[in-house]
Amino acid sequence: MKKENFNIKKILNNRIGFFALALILFWAKTYIAYRTKFSLGVSGMMQHFLLLMNPISFALFLFGITFFSKGKKSYIMLLVIDLILTIWLFANIVYYREFSDFLTVNMIKSAGSVSANMDSSALSLMVPSDFFVFLDVIVLTGLLLFKVIKIDPTGLKKRYGFLTLAVAMTLFAANLGLAEMDRSGLLTRTFDRNYIVKYLGLNAFTVYDGVQTAQANAKRANADSSDMDEVLAYTQQNYAAPNPDYYGVAKGKNVIIIHLESFQQFLFDYKVDGQEVTPTLNQFYHDSQTMSFDNFFHQVGQGKTADAEMMLDNSLYGLSQGSAMVQVGTDNTYQAAPAILAQQGGYTSASFHGDVGSFWNRNNAYKSWGYDYFFDAQYYSENEAYKLGYGLKDKIFLKESAQYLEQLQQPFYAKLITVTNHYPYPLDEANAAFPKTTTGDSTVDGYVQTAHYLDQSINELMTYLKASGLYDNSVILMYGDHYGISGNHGEAVSQLLGTEEYNDYDDAMFQKVPLMIHMPGLKGGINHTFGGEIDVLPTLMHLLGMDNKEYVHFGSDLLSPEHQGLVAFRNGNFVAKDYTKVGSKVYDTATGTLIEHLTEEQKAQIEKEKEQVEKELSLSDQVQISDLLRYYTPSGFTPVDKSQYNYTYRFGMDLLKETSEELGDQSTSLLDQNKGQSTVEKYQTDAPELKE
Known part of the structure; x- marks a missing residue:
C-alpha cells in the first residue's frame, strides 16, 4: 500500500500528472452539473455519450496552453483558467435556474442596466449545492499551498503543448461530427441554446455565441438610417x-x-x-x-x-x-x-x-x-x-x-x-x-x-x-x-x-x-x-x-x-398564378407542364418575378441582420420596451391577478365577466392520460 501511495504521489508531483488530475476533476464536475443543474433534454445513447464527452476537448485545449509556461507560473495559469471556467459554469447554473437559458455575450453586456437589482435576486437563486463546482479548484489549490503536491520546476518541450492542442481540436472535431449525425444542421439552424450545450458543451456554446454576436454587431455597426x-x-x-x-x-x-x-x-x-x-x-x-x-x-x-x-x-x-x-x-x-x-x-x-x-x-x-x-x-x-x-x-x-x-x-x-x-x-x-x-x-x-x-x-x-x-x-x-x-x-x-x-x-x-x-x-x-x-x-x-x-x-x-x-420561397424559387420556378425549370402553374422553350414574353415575365423575389428576400435580410427598424418608427407607434416583459411563472400569474384586481368591474376577462365562475369545467377531452 505504501508503495502504491508513493507512486500516485510521484505521478501527481509530475507536471503532466497534476495536469491530468485537474482535467479529470474539471470534466467530472462539469458533467455532474449538466446532469443535475440543467434540463437539457438528453435522450438516446448518442446524446448521453456526447454529453459525457463534450467537456473534455475545450478544457484540454485551454489547460494545454499552460504547457508553454514553466514552473510555478504554469501551475498558477492552470488554476486561474480552471477558476474562470468554474465561475462561468456557476454563473450559468444560477442564471438557468430562473430563466431556463444560458448567459450570452449580449446578456452580459446589458447586465449594467439592471445591476442595481441583481445582487439580491442572484443571491436568492443560489442553493448550497451550486458551490460544489468550486470544490476541485479549492482542493487543487490546497494541495499546492500545503505542499502535499510539489511544483515540478522542469519545463516541457513545446511539442507537448502543440500535441495537446492538436488532440483537443481532434476531439472537438469528432464531437461535432457525431453531433451533426444526431442533429443535422446543429450550428446553422440553431434550434435552441440547450441543443448547443447538450451536444458541444457550455464553453463551446459561449464561443459560438461570441462569433455570432461579433458578426451581427459588425453588420449592425455598418448600417445607418439611409439603408x-x-x-x-x-x-x-x-x-x-x-x-x-x-x-x-x-x-x-x-x-x-x-x-x-x-x-x-x-x-x-x-x-x-x-x-x-x-x-x-x-x-x-x-x-x-x-x-x-x-x-x-x-x-x-x-x-x-x-x-x-x-x-x-x-x-x-x-x-x-x-x-x-x-x-x-x-x-x-x-x-x-x-x-x-x-x-x-x-x-x-x-x-x-x-x-x-x-x-x-x-x-x-x-x-x-x-x-x-x-x-x-x-x-x-x-x-x-x-x-x-x-x-x-x-x-x-x-x-x-x-x-x-x-x-x-x-x-x-x-x-x-x-x-x-x-x-x-x-x-x-x-x-x-x-x-x-x-x-x-x-x-x-x-x-x-x-x-x-x-x-x-x-x-x-x-x-x-x-x-x-x-x-x-x-x-x-x-x-x-x-x-x-x-x-x-x-x-x-x-x-x-x-x-x-x-x-x-x-x-x-x-x-x-x-x-x-x-x-x-x-x-x-x-x-x-x-x-x-x-x-x-x-x-x-x-x-x-x-x-x-x-x-x-x-x-x-x-x-x-x-x-x-x-x-417567394426562401431558396429563391417562387410560385405565381402563371408560372412556377424551381431552380432552372419553369412550369405552367395551372397544368404543371414543364415549359422547355420559353417565349421572349415569358422570359421577360419570369425574369421580372425572379428579380422581385431576390430583392424582397434581400431587403428583408437587411432589415433583420442590420436591425434597420431601429431607424424607423411608423406614425402613432411606440417602440417596444423589452424590459417591461417577464415570462416567469410567478410574474405571469401575478400579472393576471393584479390586472384583474386593478380593473375591478371594468375587467373584460371571461373569468371576471362570469363573476369568477371558471369555464374550465366546460372543456371536455377524451385524453386517456387524464382519465388514468
Whole structure:
C-alpha cells in the first residue's frame, strides 16, 4: 500500500500528472452539473455519450496552453483558467435556474442596466449545492499551498503543448461530427441554446455565441438610417389597399390563432380506408363562415416553425441560414402584431406553447415583439406521461390552456402552438385512434395518425370556445407552419396522392399549407388567391380595421384586389398564378407542364418575378441582420420596451391577478365577466392520460 501511495504521489508531483488530475476533476464536475443543474433534454445513447464527452476537448485545449509556461507560473495559469471556467459554469447554473437559458455575450453586456437589482435576486437563486463546482479548484489549490503536491520546476518541450492542442481540436472535431449525425444542421439552424450545450458543451456554446454576436454587431455597426430608404420604397410600392368588403369586419374581436404543426393542405378531405383523417378541420375548411385559401404556401427556411412565427407576427422573412428568432430576436427592434394590436386596438397578447420557453429563443424574441404573456412549459403539468416529442400532447396542452385563456383581458390576441403532429410522428397506442398509411415509409405512414389526433384536439377546443362564449366574439385563424413530409420521401408521397411520379413541380405544390380565417357572420368560401405566410399579418390587420400602409411589411393583404400573388420561397424559387420556378425549370402553374422553350414574353415575365423575389428576400435580410427598424418608427407607434416583459411563472400569474384586481368591474376577462365562475369545467377531452 505504501508503495502504491508513493507512486500516485510521484505521478501527481509530475507536471503532466497534476495536469491530468485537474482535467479529470474539471470534466467530472462539469458533467455532474449538466446532469443535475440543467434540463437539457438528453435522450438516446448518442446524446448521453456526447454529453459525457463534450467537456473534455475545450478544457484540454485551454489547460494545454499552460504547457508553454514553466514552473510555478504554469501551475498558477492552470488554476486561474480552471477558476474562470468554474465561475462561468456557476454563473450559468444560477442564471438557468430562473430563466431556463444560458448567459450570452449580449446578456452580459446589458447586465449594467439592471445591476442595481441583481445582487439580491442572484443571491436568492443560489442553493448550497451550486458551490460544489468550486470544490476541485479549492482542493487543487490546497494541495499546492500545503505542499502535499510539489511544483515540478522542469519545463516541457513545446511539442507537448502543440500535441495537446492538436488532440483537443481532434476531439472537438469528432464531437461535432457525431453531433451533426444526431442533429443535422446543429450550428446553422440553431434550434435552441440547450441543443448547443447538450451536444458541444457550455464553453463551446459561449464561443459560438461570441462569433455570432461579433458578426451581427459588425453588420449592425455598418448600417445607418439611409439603408431604410430602399426598404421603405419597396414596401410602399408593394402595399395593397384593403378590400372595402372586408376592411374592419372583425374590429374589436378577439384573435385566436391556432398553429397547426406540420399540417399540409393535402390532408383536407383525405381518407384512409374510407375514413377522413381530419373531419373537424374539413368541416371548418368548408364552413360558409370560413375564408379558406387553397393556394397558400409556407415560406420557411432553416428556421422552420420559428420562420413561420416570424412571418406571421412581423411580415418579415426568416434568414437564409439559421433562425432569425434565435440569431437576432433578442436584440433587434420589431414592430410586431402584439405591439401593433395593443397600441391600435387595446389588445392583450399571449402565446401558448407546451415546451420550454427557450426553444427557438421564444422567451427573448417574444419580448422584442411585445407579447404580454408567454405561457410555456412552466405553466403546464409536469407529468411525463403528458409529453411527447416537442412538448405536451395537444389534447392536454389545449385543455390546460383554457385556464389562462379565460383570464386574458379582451380583446386579446392569442396564439396556440400545437406540437404533436411533428416529425417523426410518434403516437402512443392509447392515442392512436386511426390507421397508418401503408406506403412502407415509416416516416410517412405515421403522419396521418398524428394529424388525426391534432384534428380531435381542435374539435375539443372548438367545442370549448363555443360553450364558454369566446367563439361568438372571436376571429379564429388556423394556419400550417411548414411541410410535414419532405421531398426526400417522394415515392411515398406519390403513393399518398395516387400520382405516377413526384417531380419538382409536385414538390412545389406540396408546400401548400392551410390558412383559414373564421368568424361568425364572415362571408367565407374557398379563395384561390396565391399567397404565403408573409401575407397573414397585413390581411389580419385589415380585417381588424387597422391599415398597415406605414409598416414595413413584405407581405400584402390576400383579400385586396391589388394583391400581386407572387409567392417567394426562401431558396429563391417562387410560385405565381402563371408560372412556377424551381431552380432552372419553369412550369405552367395551372397544368404543371414543364415549359422547355420559353417565349421572349415569358422570359421577360419570369425574369421580372425572379428579380422581385431576390430583392424582397434581400431587403428583408437587411432589415433583420442590420436591425434597420431601429431607424424607423411608423406614425402613432411606440417602440417596444423589452424590459417591461417577464415570462416567469410567478410574474405571469401575478400579472393576471393584479390586472384583474386593478380593473375591478371594468375587467373584460371571461373569468371576471362570469363573476369568477371558471369555464374550465366546460372543456371536455377524451385524453386517456387524464382519465388514468
